Amino acid sequence: MTDRKPSSGGAFAHDFDTALRFLTTIPLPWPAPTSGRGLAGAVPSFPLVGAIIGLVLVASGWIAGLFWPPLVQAVLVVVAWGILTGGLHLDGVSDTFDAVMSWRPRERKLAIMKDSHIGAMGTLALVAVLLLKVAFLADAGASWWPAVLLAPMLGRWAMIAAIVWFPLARTEGLGSSVHGQVNRGTLSGISVVVAVTVVAIAGLGGIVAFLLVGSGAYLLGRWWTRDLGGLTGDTYGALCEATEVMALAAITAAARFAL
Structure with missing residues (x-):
């Protein structure tokens, strides 16, 4: 007998399963796939996983909102987001x-990124991301749920865009396993789906969020490529978090101006 190649549906299921396991802590009741392309093939599924993250967070926020005021609800959503x-x-x-705020030579910056210790600038950036997420959601009113639903999707779309747009800073590490696995044609198709989804759900806020996230991802990628010689797995993660904040800001602000 000859080995049969998995169908396109089977390949997608394997890739999506890999993406879900990599990007979330959701416990899946079935074993991990033993075939497929691994993390490299999972990249196009990142926005879909982001949508699932958003749905779980909306459900968590809705439950929290039954018992507590908006500030507590926002804090609990952001805590659930991290978990x-x-x-x-x-x-x-x-x-x-x-690394990028150290003003050291490029090689030293790359070494700092490998260090498991956290410094002052890293702490400041981390606190800023978490506080901004809480602040935008606490004062969002009814627009909190489309913002929470769409921000994880847009953040993971931004990661794919960065993988396509910018070179690698080094040939080893997590970033090297996904770089070059998505071409511009695939990115264009994913971008259309994401754009239509965010506009359908958030209207004007979706348009603003999509444009802001795309522009922000490009500008941050250029900055970090200039400083580091390219991007890494860490910068992909930082880009996701930064653009999630941008998405929350855009959707909640647009909803406020629409009132």
């Missing part, structure tokens, strides 16, 4: 900002 993602990208925030 649901295992703090994966928050770690990238601290490592990235410790």
Whole structure:
């Protein structure tokens, strides 16, 4: 007998399963796939996983809102956000900002990113991301739920864009396992789906968020590429967190102006 290649549906299921396991702490009742392309093939599924993260957070926020005021609800949503993602990208925030704000030579910055200790700039960036998420959600009113639903999707779309747009800073590490695995055509198709989704759900806020996230991802990628010679797994994570904050800001602000 000859080995049969998995169908396109089976390949997608394996890739999505890998993405879900990598990006979240959701316990899945079935074993991890033993076939498929690993993390490299999972990259196009990142925004879909982001949508699932958003749905879980909206459900968590709705339950919290039954018992507590908006500030407590916002704090609990952000705490759930960190738990649901295992703090994966928050770690990238601290490592990235410790490095790029050190004003050291490039090689020294890359070494700082590998250091497990967190410095002053990394701590400041981490606190800023968490406080901004809480602040935007606490005062969002009814627009909190589309913001929470869409921000994780937009953040993970920004990661894919950065993987396509910018070179690698080094050939080893997590970043090297996903770089070059998505071409511009695939990115364009994913971008259309994400854009239509955010506009359908958030209207004007979705348009503003999509444009702001895309521009922010490009500008941050250029800055970090200039400083580091390219991007790494840590910078992809930092980019996700930063653009999630941008998405929350855009959607909640647009809803306020629409009133």
